[in-house]
Amino acid sequence: MITISGTTVKTIIKESLLREQVDPTAAEHVAEGLVSTSLRGVNSHGIRLIHHYLAALKAGRINPKPRYKVERRLPTVAVLDADDTFGHAAGMEAARLAIEMAGEYGSGNVAVKNSTHYGAAAYFALEIAAHDMIGTSYTHADSLIIPTNSKRSFLGNNPVCFAAPVAGEGPFCLDMATSLITFNEVRRLREINGTTPEGVGADKDGKPTTNPHEITMLLPVGGHKGYGLSLMVEILCSTLTGMPFGPHISKMFVDLEKKRHLGHFVGAMSIDGFGDAGAFKLRLRQMLDELRAEPSLDPAKPVMVAGDPEKKAFAIRSQDGIPVTEQELAQFQALNTTYGIGAAL
């Protein structure tokens, strides 16, 4: 297995962005967001995305030097105009503001408009949880999920993310898309000629199928419940901000010169505002440990809680590096050479 160290790949990503005249704070957030996500084992939203971001930057979709505008009519709610910069940078600016609001007033809620792809929702919620706050993070995305009873996709695979700090370990973190499996997983099943579980995908006519080669759209997790959650996220990200919704959102991987006008939403709540944060973290640890000690149906599959697989991956990958394919390694070597970064790969 080929691996690449988190430190090295972060240097390559950040320096590549700086060479393209990206604002240093934005470059740091993109690099840190992508690398921490890969270290947590979430390959789909990690370092592999940098090549797409660089292409979108060069094509003019992404603004390298944003001038944020904040409209804050009341102390704990605001709209951040991201000026078409990187979603990672915009989301982190929103998280920073939400944390500041929550520190002073108990809670903070920031809707982001005119943004681009922000990567993993967890990056922002985890930052908030690191401040002893409860963090939420949502983004909408282009159309992929079929509403219940419909024959075509409308909403995106909009994620719901919630994080809270725990005594003696990393935060609890639920970061879930509103489909049962991702489209990346469908692609992987195509490659191995596998089948998807029932109720996961549908063909071009909206008919459910387990053949990954026929799947062009995804079904919402839990039927109308996943559809409802996806709509909740859409309301927070586009109805609140005036951004386009569902089928009106431009596609991520086509027309790279086109602005995306994406919306996100992040929220922070001070735990100390409700009571002692230390006591909260101990109580949460106790509940999570009780859950982990529950008897499992299959001894090989212990009971876990949301975020446990990512914590395990983080422990391993921080030591051993991030697994990459030969092709992925070559792409990072190319950045290292092209920009004369000189990282030891």
Added chain:
Amino acid sequence: MITISGTTVKTIIKESLLREQVDPTAAEHVAEGLVSTSLRGVNSHGIRLIHHYLAALKAGRINPKPRYKVERRLPTVAVLDADDTFGHAAGMEAARLAIEMAGEYGSGNVAVKNSTHYGAAAYFALEIAAHDMIGTSYTHADSLIIPTNSKRSFLGNNPVCFAAPVAGEGPFCLDMATSLITFNEVRRLREINGTTPEGVGADKDGKPTTNPHEITMLLPVGGHKGYGLSLMVEILCSTLTGMPFGPHISKMFVDLEKKRHLGHFVGAMSIDGFGDAGAFKLRLRQMLDELRAEPSLDPAKPVMVAGDPEKKAFAIRSQDGIPVTEQELAQFQALNTTYGIGAAL
């Protein structure tokens, strides 16, 4: 079909509570909460619960005359000690406070402790949405759902509820339990010797089964995703408040003299704080109407949005009354007689 008018049954419920020396505001919230829920078609959380509540009141579980205590360390977060009163009354007191906070500061978040069953989560979120705010409402419940990979239940069927106002119609309202179907539905399938869908329930050993007679526990909707959402709700309702969690929560229908120590959580966000609420409501209406106009797989099943079935039920039941069984009618007649209420049944 026997029906009972919403107005009549509300009178009977409220007057019964008043005769039992319940605080008038609390009695109003219990009556309004139960009747509006039945009018919205949610039979499981509607008027049928009054008989249980009256029994729990007489047994000493529920405090008829609460003295609420609010601890508010920061302007937009608070803990409301419900003094063991009716959950409907406590939840409405929390919603009132959250709305007041959100009006002044943009958002408000109230965790409730020492409460009892609060009925349908939507009652509180809809009240918030009626103030042109985005409302959220959560409660935990006693253990019923099996964590992924486990062989026994731990968390309750904790609901997630989100409501937002819409131009020209009632609010959008997602109110979803974190199982695919309710235990009431399992009971109904037992009566008709039906089978449940796959992935809904498990037997006493935690093994998944489609035989409703064998089902003693429910599986989370969407596997680990429903489990994660349920855990998120548990954190907001018990970790934040210090109330017991999951298996430590006393059962609803046994030991009626025992206090329940339940927690809830309600949140409000001012839409005007983000931009013009009127424009928001028009945008949301446009999106919902576009969804409703989507082509459906089966013409008999149009595409709907969360809350549409409840809106339909409300329109019908407000005219024709709430359907009840003969036995249910007799129970309300008994209250009418016992308490000398004199409602025309």
